[in-house]
Amino acid sequence: MAENLDATDxxxxxELQNDGRLPLTELGKRINLSASATTERVRRLESLGVITAYRAEIDLAAVGLPILAVVRLKYPGSKHxxxxxxxxxxxxxxxxxxxTGDDCYQLKIAATSMPHLEQxxxxxxxxxxxxxSIVYSQPLSYRGPRR
Structure with a gap:
C-alpha cells in the first residue's frame, strides 16, 4: 500500500493528523492543489482505507480522568x-x-482515581x-506515521 502513496499523499x-478538521480549501493551499484535486485525493485515501477515522483528542484530566496507566496482561489460554x-x-x-513476548496484551487505561484504576x-x-505502570507525563502523544 505504501508504494501507492506519493509525496503529496x-x-x-x-496535515490531517495535525488537524483533522482542516478545511479542504485550506489543505489544498498548504499542498498547492486545487480544492477539487485535494478533495479527490482525500476521498481516495479514505476509500483505500489509509484514512480510517477522524477523532478529537481529549484532555483526560479536563474530563475527570486524571490518572493514566499502562497495564501489561499475561493471558493464559487461547479463548480471548x-x-x-x-x-x-x-x-x-x-x-x-x-x-509478543511475556505479556500478551498492553492496555492504556484512564481512571478517575486510584481506587477506580484498581477496580x-x-x-x-x-x-x-x-x-x-502509572504514566507521569506524555512527552509524545500518538502522532501517526510520517515520511
Whole structure:
C-alpha cells in the first residue's frame, strides 16, 4: 500500500493528523492543489482505507480522568472473547495492543482515581497476571506515521 502513496499523499496525511478538521480549501493551499484535486485525493485515501477515522483528542484530566496507566496482561489460554467483551464494556480502557513476548496484551487505561484504576485492573486480573505502570507525563502523544 505504501508504494501507492506519493509525496503529496504523505503531506495530506501529515496535515490531517495535525488537524483533522482542516478545511479542504485550506489543505489544498498548504499542498498547492486545487480544492477539487485535494478533495479527490482525500476521498481516495479514505476509500483505500489509509484514512480510517477522524477523532478529537481529549484532555483526560479536563474530563475527570486524571490518572493514566499502562497495564501489561499475561493471558493464559487461547479463548480471548471474554477479554474482548470486557474491552467493549469498559470505556476507561482507551487502547489495547496484543503483543509478543511475556505479556500478551498492553492496555492504556484512564481512571478517575486510584481506587477506580484498581477496580479496572482487578477485572483484568481475572484473565491473568497484570503489571501496572502509572504514566507521569506524555512527552509524545500518538502522532501517526510520517515520511
Amino acid at each position: 504523505w503531506t495530506i496525511l501529515a 472473547e471474554p477479554l474482548h467483551r470486557l474491552l467493549a464494556e469498559r470505556t476507561e480502557i482507551l487502547e489495547c495492543l496484543r503483543t 479496572v485492573v482487578n477485572e483484568l486480573a481475572a484473565f491473568g497476571s497484570t503489571a501496572t
